[in-house]
Amino acid sequence: EAGVAQSPRYKIIEKRQSVAFWCNPISGHATLYWYQQILGQGPKLLIQFQNNGVVDDSQLPKDRFSAERLKGVDSTLKIQPAKLEDSAVYLCASSTISGGKNTGELFFGEGSRLTVL
Amino acid sequence: SQQGEEDPQALSIQEGENATMNCSYKTSINNLQWYRQNSGRGLVHLILIRSNEREKHSGRLRVTLDTSKKSSSLLITASRAADTASYFCATDRTGGFKTIFGAGTRLFVKA
Numbered sequence: 096e097a098g099v100a101q102s103p104r105y106k107i108i109e110k111r112q113s114v115a116f117w118c119n120p121i122s123g124h125a126t127l128y129w130y131q132q133i134l135g136q137g138p139k140l141l142i143q144f145q146n147n148g149v150v151d152d153s154q155l156p157k158d159r160f161s162a163e164r165l166k167g168v169d170s171t172l173k174i175q176p177a178k179l180e181d182s183a184v185y186l187c188a189s190s191t192i193s194g195g196k197n198t199g200e201l202f203f204g205e206g207s208r209l210t211v212l
Numbered sequence: 213s214q215q216g217e218e219d220p221q222a223l224s225i226q227e228g229e230n231a232t233m234n235c236s237y238k239t240s241i242n243n244l245q246w247y248r249q250n251s252g253r254g255l256v257h258l259i260l261i262r263s264n265e266r267e268k269h270s271g272r273l274r275v276t277l278d279t280s281k282k283s284s285s286l287l288i289t290a291s292r293a294a295d296t297a298s299y300f301c302a303t304d305r306t307g308g309f310k311t312i313f314g315a316g317t318r319l320f321v322k323a
Contacts, residue, residue: 099254128311137300137313138255151310186254199243199304201311203254 097121099204101187107210113175116207120169120189126150127164128201129172130186138186144170145192177211184208218301218317226322231288233317235301236281242304244277245311246286249298258286258299263306293323 100119108114120127126145130138142152146167164170174181188201219234243262247255261268261277268275274287298316
């Protein structure tokens, strides 16, 4: 079974530039998550989709971050314009639903490391 | 905001010793999970314990959950150098949908 795919693995940009990250979850997983992980910290949830609807985006800085999940499959996270404090690893994860609830286990991709100069 | 807080922040032990990490959380939960993250990699799920369970085992891992104290512990027995990684607890809150992670414990196992 193929895992969660993310690209690019690394990206270096200047502040005020834009960047986009792509995620393809495990086939059949209804729930998709984007987490931001700053060096030395735990992952912070940015946005959670169930199929192609947003379940939670309360911690997404909506003035600069946007995310979409077209057709309930893969997803794109965009940052425009980027700030220095956006330097982090952006992790995508997916999970299944059973009995109408998330099963709990999240499967993570390898992450996209962003450096903003 | 972080739901879980791990303790200690960092732990260094010799190969063959046991490693114990603790996690405290603030609100009622449906389940608690532990994940491992090797340097520069994504997180890997280790074990999930539900709110009505008190202890769970998986290989060299033992997890306990005390809902009255809102705390959990992860014990790795007979540690190996390959166990060197960061370990995170994550909680699914009662009535909520999102999985919230703590700041993690960095474990270093010396060969």
